[in-house]
Amino acid sequence: MRYISTRGQAPALSFEEVVLTGMASDGGLYVPEMLPEFSREELADMAGLSYAEIAFRVMKPFVNGEIDDATFKRIVTEAYATFNHDAVVPLKQLDANHFLLEQFHGPTLAFKDVALQLLGRLLDHFLKKRGERAVIMGATSGDTGSAAIEGCRHCDNLDIFILHPHNRVSEVQRRQMTSVLANNVFNIAIEGNFDDAQAMVKASFADQTFLNGTRLVAVNSINWARIMAQIVYYIASGVALGAPHREVSFCVPSANFGNVFAGYMAYKMGLPVKQFIIATNANDILHRTLAANDFSKKELAATLAPSMDIVVSSNFERLLFDAYDRDGLAVAALLERFQQEPTALADAPLAKLREKFASYSVDDTTILEAIRDAHKRTGEMLDPHTATGYWAAERARADQSTPMITLATAHPAKFAEAVVKAGFLGVPLPPHMDDLLEREERYTVLPAELAAVQQYVAEHRR
Numbered sequence: 001m002r003y004i005s006t007r008g009q010a011p012a013l014s015f016e017e018v019v020l021t022g023m024a025s026d027g028g029l030y031v032p033e034m035l036p037e038f039s040r041e042e043l044a045d046m047a048g049l050s051y052a053e054i055a056f057r058v059m060k061p062f063v064n065g066e067i068d069d070a071t072f073k074r075i076v077t078e079a080y081a082t083f084n085h086d087a088v089v090p091l092k093q094l095d096a097n098h099f100l101l102e103q104f105h106g107p108t109l110a111f112k113d114v115a116l117q118l119l120g121r122l123l124d125h126f127l128k129k130r131g132e133r134a135v136i137m138g139a140t141s142g143d144t145g146s147a148a149i150e151g152c153r154h155c156d157n158l159d160i161f162i163l164h165p166h167n168r169v170s171e172v173q174r175r176q177m178t179s180v181l182a183n184n185v186f187n188i189a190i191e192g193n194f195d196d197a198q199a200m201v202k203a204s205f206a207d208q209t210f211l212n213g214t215r216l217v218a219v220n221s222i223n224w225a226r227i228m229a230q231i232v233y234y235i236a237s238g239v240a241l242g243a244p245h246r247e248v249s250f251c252v253p254s255a256n257f258g259n260v261f262a263g264y265m266a267y268k269m270g271l272p273v274k275q276f277i278i279a280t281n282a283n284d285i286l287h288r289t290l291a292a293n294d295f296s297k298k299e300l301a302a303t304l305a306p307s308m309d310i311v312v313s314s315n316f317e318r319l320l321f322d323a324y325d326r327d328g329l330a331v332a333a334l335l336e337r338f339q340q341e342p343t344a345l346a347d348a349p350l351a352k353l354r355e356k357f358a359s360y361s362v363d364d365t366t367i368l369e370a371i372r373d374a375h376k377r378t379g380e381m382l383d384p385h386t387a388t389g390y391w392a393a394e395r396a397r398a399d400q401s402t403p404m405i406t407l408a409t410a411h412p413a414k415f416a417e418a419v420v421k422a423g424f425l426g427v428p429l430p431p432h433m434d435d436l437l438e439r440e441e442r443y444t445v446l447p448a449e450l451a452a453v454q455q456y457v458a459e460h461r462r
């Protein structure tokens, strides 16, 4: 198994190399040259296995023998032992055919833990084996940051720099990052938005001279290992609800598109999926593109679902690569146009996407309505991101008898503002975060300027 760039001009990499990098040198993202496929029998055999065992089976072909089976199994088992639910991502039935896939039982209460508990351990494994150090630069709209810090902070070979948009993440999210006072963890509050932070991280991959030869590694979903780990829960939840013998659909609160793209990979690997519903907040580029072929930037809006306040959706590039029949040059040309001016997809790729994907955009008022409605109908308290998915799924499934699995991407305790605005008293933090709001914080505020950020990283890395 080799990994190739979505823009077709960068060297192919091994699994180890792809884990230890970020973007491809041509500005693209890495994807497997060929996807492994599971037969119906192999899928059926996974029903009833532990999450760690399914994870091992699903990810083994991607690892390609570059980690021996016993070691990889240990890494996977340790990663998922950090979750406080035996099922890791349990399914909760809301009604006859609507299910929530609860992805917030990890250490930092959002779906990012599923991949980052694994990625931290993979980085530790490969860096120790090589006797190398590395610098992590990550951009976060609130959830990736704490999950990356939690997943990687025990790796002494890593210095972790996380950029979050100043005053645009929830208090709980900020404190989850800034109260980690380890000497290899550096939080930078950017005077800008998530897109600014993500652009600076990507620019740092494109020109790494400021690091004088030290390796730069990504923890965002531009790193293929993030997607790989996220494929697992689609397969695990699908087989739990009867796949491959029946189809399932998924509704995914989406922004940077890593989560739903992982679902699409699961489908391409053999999981029978009828449809993917993409739910966005008011930052609706994914919805506009699918519904109206309007692939254009719009000013970023601050919403009640702040982790999805993203305009430039990184992983959409991976889907475009597939939709454009893996023509890297066509993808590169489209994305260069997109950076300059409003653009549109060609007819054939758009038609291909519409075969499998539908989309909804959910504004703040509707998010609050969805939180209230879900609570009244099912007794569940949803976080505002999950609420976008719940609302979209309820609309989308009106014409479907297929089980609908809505991804519950975060715990409501992380987003008190929305919960209170919806008319509730709030949700307590779990015991391991009881004193979060009293913990000491450490972070540095910087302007949204690449030179300032790179200078900070160069000066502070150990």
Ligand SMILES: Cc1ncc(COP(=O)(O)O)c(C=O)c1O
Pocket (backbone or CB within 6 Å): 110, 111, 142, 143, 144, 221, 253, 254, 255, 256, 257, 258, 259, 260, 307, 308, 385, 386, 409, 410
């Ligand atoms: C809680 C939550 N839900 C949904 C999303 C959207 O996921 P993705 O960026 O993979 O589309 C994010 C982050 O982007 C998130 O933090």
Ligand SMILES: N[C@@H](CCOP(=O)(O)O)C(=O)O
Pocket (backbone or CB within 6 Å): 139, 140, 141, 142, 143, 144, 145, 219, 220, 221, 222, 255, 256, 258, 307, 308, 314
């Ligand atoms: N919502 C994310 C944004 C970054 O997405 P990623 O999946 O590419 O890491 C966050 O919470 O930081």
